Amino acid sequence: MLLLPILIIFALEICVLKTSNAIPNQSVQKWDPNACTLIVCGPAQNGLPGRDGRDGKEGPKGEKGSQGLQGVPGLKGDPGNAGTSGPKGDKGPLGEKGVKGERGLQGATGQEGKPGIAGAPGPKGDKGSVGEKGAKGSNGDRGLQGSSGLQGLKGQIGSPGPKGDKGSIGEKGTKGDSGLSEINLLKRQVSTLEGQLRALQSSFSKYKQVITFPNGRIVGEKIFMTSGYEGNFESLKQRCSQAGGQLASPRNAAENTAIHQIVALYNKPVFLGINDIQTEGRFKYLNGENIVYSNWEPREPNNDKGAEDCVEVYTSGKWNDKSCGERRLIVCEF
Known part of the structure; x- marks a missing residue:
């Protein structure tokens, strides 16, 4: 029973020696008094860990290093997305009147338009002056002969002339119309004249x-x-x-x-x-x-x-x- 404590003490001493001779870059497990009373340092088989260095004094602060070289400018980034449109600005002041431009060339004549609708009748104009007398026209064609006029009144009987010589006997004449036919002829003539008069x-x-x-x-x-x-x-x-x-x-x-x-x-x-x-x-x-x-x-x-x-x-x-x-x-x- 006495042999076990001796072995534990021996292991602790070996662990202290191992810790003091450890390589600077070797990772060391720290002693945490709030955790366990025993922390394995390095390989577990080499012995018990020693105390951490929290009781040591803080070393002096190192001098400020020289400013490093300026870095290479970075590449230009992609353009950002367009922002939302801002509110409409106030109306600007009226600009000065521009100079009158030169007159342009005359355009080509357009097509003739359709006849417009006749406008409202205008007021009656003043009577014009009498024109000059025209030249005498040529004689017109002779008109058709008019119908015979009415027979005139019977004239007065003249004084008897001297008795003439007896003439030779003439040829026998055709038989004359009766007096009735002459009356009909006169009626027809009168009717014709009345029609012409009405016309x-x-x-x-x-x-x-x-x-x-x-x-x-x-x-x-x-x-x-x-x-x-x-x-x-x-x-x-x-x-x-x-x-x-x-x-x-x-x-x-x-x-x-x-x-x-x-x-x-x-x-x-x-x-x-x-x-x-x-x-x-x-x-x-x-x-x-x-x-x-x-x-x-x-x-x-x-x-x-x-x-x-x-x-x-x-x-x-x-x-x-x-x-x-x-x-x-x-x-x-x-």
Whole structure:
């Protein structure tokens, strides 16, 4: 029993010697008084560990070392993500007025535009001065011979002349008509004269009404006249009828030219006596006959907005379908 304590003491001494002669870089297990009373130092088989060096004095502080060389600049980092937009800044002061620029080159002429819609009629102009007297026209063709006039009254009986010599006997004549046939002939002549008189009275009445219009054109047996009055289709039609005529209804290019001259003189479009009120797209004269001549503007008639049933003449002489409620210049034909 005495041998065991001796061996323990011997082991402790050997451990102290081993610790003092240990290599500086060798790891040493420290003594921790709060843990165990015995800590193995180095290899366990070499003996018990000695005390740690906490009881030793602290060594002197070393001198400050020289500043090291400046390091190599690092590489430029990747650009950061765009930040959120900041609030809108205040409105800046108004800048100075710039210098007026030079005038640019004139552009190319554009395409001719479509004819504009006829404007509202302007005020009636002053009466123009009387033009110079025109040159005397050439003599017209001789007219047809008129019918024989009525037989004149029987003249007074003259004084008897001297008795003449007896003539030779003539050939036997044809048998004459009876007195009844002569009466029938006179009746026929009187009837013919009465018809001519009625025609003359009608023509005189017509021309008397025509002269109430100041301007007009004559084409063949037709006369186209205007009074300067403006109204819708129905009122124009009624006015022409009251004057013994009707709304101008051209049946050929010559008559359309005469109407165009009046339109150009007044610089106002006119309504014609033509419409498609009864059947859309089928234009007719006022008497119900289909038209035999037309002079439409390109892409007309188009019945714009489904309300164009009457026909107007532009200042160019071309036709366009138009609403009958519009106001236009009157042109009648006689």
